[in-house]
Amino acid sequence: MTLLDRHLAFVRALRTAGLPVSLAEDLDSVRAMTDLGLADRETLRAGLAATLLKRENHRPSFDALFDLHYPALLGSGVSLTPEVSTDPTSEDRGDAQTSSATSAAEREARLAELRGDLVEAMASDDAAALQALAVRGVEQFGAMPGRGQGLSQWSSYNTMRAVSPDTLVLRLARALAAEQGEDPGLRTTTATRRVDAWRRRVETEVRRRIAEDKGAEHVARTTLRPTIDQLAFTSARRDDIAEMRRQIGPLARRLATRLAKEQHARRRGPLDVRRTVRASLATGGVPITTHHRPKRPHRSELVVLCDVSGSVANFASFTLLLVYALREQFTKVRAFTFVDDLHEVTGEFTPGADPEEVLTRLADSARHASMWGRTDYGRAFGLFQERHADALTPKSGLLVLGDGRSNYTDPGLHHLRQMTAAARHAWWLNPEHTRQWGTGDSAAPEYAEVVAMAECRNLAQLTEIVHDIV
Numbered sequence: 001m002t003l004l005d006r007h008l009a010f011v012r013a014l015r016t017a018g019l020p021v022s023l024a025e026d027l028d029s030v031r032a033m034t035d036l037g038l039a040d041r042e043t044l045r046a047g048l049a050a051t052l053l054k055r056e057n058h059r060p061s062f063d064a065l066f067d068l069h070y071p072a073l074l075g076s077g078v079s080l081t082p083e084v085s086t087d088p089t090s091e092d093r094g095d096a097q098t099s100s101a102t103s104a105a106e107r108e109a110r111l112a113e114l115r116g117d118l119v120e121a122m123a124s125d126d127a128a129a130l131q132a133l134a135v136r137g138v139e140q141f142g143a144m145p146g147r148g149q150g151l152s153q154w155s156s157y158n159t160m161r162a163v164s165p166d167t168l169v170l171r172l173a174r175a176l177a178a179e180q181g182e183d184p185g186l187r188t189t190t191a192t193r194r195v196d197a198w199r200r201r202v203e204t205e206v207r208r209r210i211a212e213d214k215g216a217e218h219v220a221r222t223t224l225r226p227t228i229d230q231l232a233f234t235s236a237r238r239d240d241i242a243e244m245r246r247q248i249g250p251l252a253r254r255l256a257t258r259l260a261k262e263q264h265a266r267r268r269g270p271l272d273v274r275r276t277v278r279a280s281l282a283t284g285g286v287p288i289t290t291h292h293r294p295k296r297p298h299r300s301e302l303v304v305l306c307d308v309s310g311s312v313a314n315f316a317s318f319t320l321l322l323v324y325a326l327r328e329q330f331t332k333v334r335a336f337t338f339v340d341d342l343h344e345v346t347g348e349f350t351p352g353a354d355p356e357e358v359l360t361r362l363a364d365s366a367r368h369a370s371m372w373g374r375t376d377y378g379r380a381f382g383l384f385q386e387r388h389a390d391a392l393t394p395k396s397g398l399l400v401l402g403d404g405r406s407n408y409t410d411p412g413l414h415h416l417r418q419m420t421a422a423a424r425h426a427w428w429l430n431p432e433h434t435r436q437w438g439t440g441d442s443a444a445p446e447y448a449e450v451v452a453m454a455e456c457r458n459l460a461q462l463t464e465i466v467h468d469i470v
Contacts, residue, residue, distance in 0.1 A: 010069040013220050017061050018230040021052050041072060057247060061227045068216040071208045110140055115163060122194045123175040134201035137163060142206060153213060156206040160199055168195050229459040233315040233431050241314060247459060252325030255463055269295035301332045303391050307402030308337045309375045315431035316401050322466055334391050338380035375405060378412025385415050392422040400428040404444035411443040416450050429456040429465060
């Protein structure tokens with residue numbers, strides 16, 4: 001593969017992962033590569049990141065794909081330490097790939113030596129030594145020879161299980177006593193952080209070796225997680241949720257700026273014929289300059305009905321956070337949460353309150369206050385019509401958030417029809433993939449016949465839909 005082919009494959013992988021890379025940015029990255037050269041890998045990484053990335057939250061995906069397409073080593077690579085062999089047929093590699101033939105005593109001796117070197121390198125936070133030890137650890141303990149065709153031959157899990165991260169944390173915490181003092185909590189925190197950083201080096205090394213066997217595209221497709229704005233709400237882990245919450249504020253600001261620009265562009269109203277004709281007298285009756293009537297700004301009211309049951313709580317939380325971050329775009333926002341009973345929560349969003357804490361508390365209280373403990377859309381819609389039907393007017397927009405899974409109860413379609421008829425616009429955002437609509441207890445197809453329903457599984461889709469609603 002030529003260098004150009006490799007770079008084109010790298011850019012194609014970035015686009016496949018959801019990173020927006022334009023042709024102009026691609027050309028800039030080629031010029032950066034020409035100017036920076038290939039001698040310093042980290043300088044090349046920084047140069048390509050500067051020309052190809054638009055957002056900081058895309059950096060983890062960029063780094064993972066860069067390591068796959070521009071690997072630091074090939075095979076076992078050039079010897080970084082005396083312990084790492086350069087010959088793939090050497091005795092060390094043979095020992096790693098035929099671990100069953102290695103005596104337990106030799107394995108324990110090598111493991112003890114690796115742990116000692118790791119503690120020493122982590123205590124001094126030596127990046128070069130830690131990278132070399134990651135290569136060595138995978139080489140000696142990460143191989144899985146004899147697996148079936150098509151299966152990976154390397155494992156980060158096997159490597160980490162052999163070195164035992166808990167043992168490393170304990171030994172490193174003791175080794176940090178001179179540097180961190182007598183505070184055991186601080187030493188444990190530092191040790192845990194450095195062991196986690198080495199774990200990521202091991203995972204990167206394993207991906208590199210698998211990519212050599214199966215190709216970078218295969219590894220990118222099967223092991224890399226999508227960017228945070230493309231990650232589905234329902235599959236996000238705790239760390240992902242925390243990162244998504246940090247993205248809501250900047251996301252709302254970008255969306256508000258975009259809306260302001262679009263409203264400014266649409267500011268001109270219909271042609272003012274009288275002013276245009278009067279102005280044309282100065283040019284002999286030729287209307288060179290046209291005048292328009294000012295366009296009256298239009299802001300609508302918004303009513304949000306939000307399912308806060310466990311399966312969709314994260315999705316509802318992010319949507320409400322974004323809506324409330326943009327509440328100045330509406331004349332008034334009223335919000336209701338439900339599991340099977342309905343509660344108005346508009347007053348909970350007082351100025352200065354933390355929206356994240358409010359939503360967590362509201363979701364917990366709604367689940368505790370539910371009468372049956374399971375979602376009942378039909379009952380919630382009926383209660384809305386009974387208690388808050390006046391909230392919807394011809395100036396209002398209705399936004400329903402939920403997966404439409406009503407546990408085989410009456411879906412309450414006639415109530416939903418009355419609600420959509422009373423509102424100016426109505427939207428339903430569903431966090432499930434469209435292929436899941438109608439499966440099991442999902443009444444999404446029936447609801448979609450009454451109100452416009454859109455799939456909204458990640459922050460990117462949420463941003464576009466909220467933009468259209470505003």
